[in-house]
Amino acid sequence: xxxxxxxxxxxxxxxxxxxxxxxxxxxxxxxxxxxxxxxxxxxxxxxxxxxxxxxxxxxxxxxxxxxxxxxxxxxxxxxxxxxxxxxxxxxxxxxxxxxxxxxxxxxxxxxxxxxxxxxxxxxxxxxxxxxxxxxxxxxxxxxxxxx
Numbered sequence: 001x002x003x004x005x006x007x008x009x010x011x012x013x014x015x016x017x018x019x020x021x022x023x024x025x026x027x028x029x030x031x032x033x034x035x036x037x038x039x040x041x042x043x044x045x046x047x048x049x050x051x052x053x054x055x056x057x058x059x060x061x062x063x064x065x066x067x068x069x070x071x072x073x074x075x076x077x078x079x080x081x082x083x084x085x086x087x088x089x090x091x092x093x094x095x096x097x098x099x100x101x102x103x104x105x106x107x108x109x110x111x112x113x114x115x116x117x118x119x120x121x122x123x124x125x126x127x128x129x130x131x132x133x134x135x136x137x138x139x140x141x142x143x144x145x146x147x
Contacts, residue, residue: 028055029085035060038143094127
């Protein structure tokens, strides 16, 4: 039983996501998402622990350090989910999902499907369609934006 005033169950404060310097990466890098998209934010935050266990930190694309690190203007920056690897390489769009699915044991079969020729085309088109309409989908689902 817990006693009143027990601080061990209090949630720990989250670091600011708008910091100007990047947080320390995991061994792999950062998954960068559109923080103004409610569904994107909800999806990535609900998988944050899984990503951290596999060596990835998360940050919104709107964080001050991201545009500087990626050398992108805002209009290009927010087009896709991005993966910034610790060695500086960048992956974007549906390839981010493939990269991550390949590294998680229970999603590896999905990765194999996503690289099959016909499924790859469908996967890429589904991603593009969602990316183009993500804000409308977020509003329709009642998932608010933070930015």
